[in-house]
Amino acid sequence: MTKQEQEWSERSRASVVANEPSPGLLKALEILGSNNTVVIPGSAIDLGCGFGRDTRKLLTDGWRVLAVDICETSILRMEESCADIREDRLTTQLASFAETNWRLATLINASLTLPYCPKDEFGYVWSQILAALIPGGVIVADFFGHLPGAPMQEPMVMLFSEAELERFFSPLKVEFYQEWYGDFINASDEIVRRVAYTIVARHTF
Numbered sequence: 052m053t054k055q056e057q058e059w060s061e062r063s064r065a066s067v068v069a070n071e072p073s074p075g076l077l078k079a080l081e082i083l084g085s086n087n088t089v090v091i092p093g094s095a096i097d098l099g100c101g102f103g104r105d106t107r108k109l110l111t112d113g114w115r116v117l118a119v120d121i122c123e124t125s126i127l128r129m130e131e132s133c134a135d136i137r138e139d140r141l142t143t144q145l146a147s148f149a150e151t152n153w154r155l156a157t158l159i160n161a162s163l164t165l166p167y168c169p170k171d172e173f174g175y176v177w178s179q180i181l182a183a184l185i186p187g188g189v190i191v192a193d194f195f196g197h198l199p200g201a202p203m204q205e206p207m208v209m210l211f212s213e214a215e216l217e218r219f220f221s222p223l224k225v226e227f228y229q230e231w232y233g234d235f236i237n238a239s240d241e242i243v244r245r246v247a248y249t250i251v252a253r254h255t256f
């Protein structure tokens with residue numbers, strides 16, 4: 052087990068299960084539903100699915116879901132929490148973002164996950180995300196930013212500037228952008244306040 056897998060495995064055992072779908076996913080579904088350029092429900096990827104609060108919502112709504120996570124405990128908990136929903140629409144991959152076996156998707160959900168992508172893998176992972184999204188498809192993702200007075204970098208977490216985010220999203224059309232503040236556990240198990248951004252963006256035709 053790599054250090055990264057082990058760390059997430061320990062965190063998973065310690066964390067409380069959040070059952071409600073993430074607000075970002077709900078926003079992305081609302082945006083997809085209000086625009087008839089793509090057929091929904093279609094194929095979705097839940098990147099870093101955790102215990103499966105979003106995978107469950109997607110399956111309940113009729114989506115086919117590829118749920119990916121580096122942590123075996125999370126994959127098992129996600130499968131358990133979705134066991135009463137149609138399993139033939141669920142594919143799971145125990146893999147890192149960089150090792151993911153991608154498939155085309157109408158919706159890519161990355162709720163509170165991409166900041167944990169190793170920095171040297173992010174460019175590749177982002178290019179794979181862009182390639183997997185079908186025209187008209189949507190990505191929803193959370194990022195962490197810099198708070199004035201806080202360190203510019205943190206171990207094990209990527210912090211993004213607004214200019215970097217603008218650059219990453221430039222091939223897409225941003226349909227929703229929200230800045231929010233939250234308390235998160237850092238690599239030393241301390242609670243730290245971070246600014247976060249939830250972005251929903253569309254692959255335009």
Ligand SMILES: C[S@@+](CC[C@H](N)C(=O)[O-])C[C@H]1O[C@@H](n2cnc3c(N)ncnc32)[C@H](O)[C@@H]1O
Nearest residue numbers: 059099100101120121122125147148162163167
């Ligand atoms: C904060 S949790 C979020 C879980 C879920 N998306 C949610 O919103 O409830 C982050 C998840 O990302 C996974 N993760 C972290 N680094 C990863 C990587 N490099 N590749 C794949 N999954 C990763 C962790 O195992 C964990 O389940």
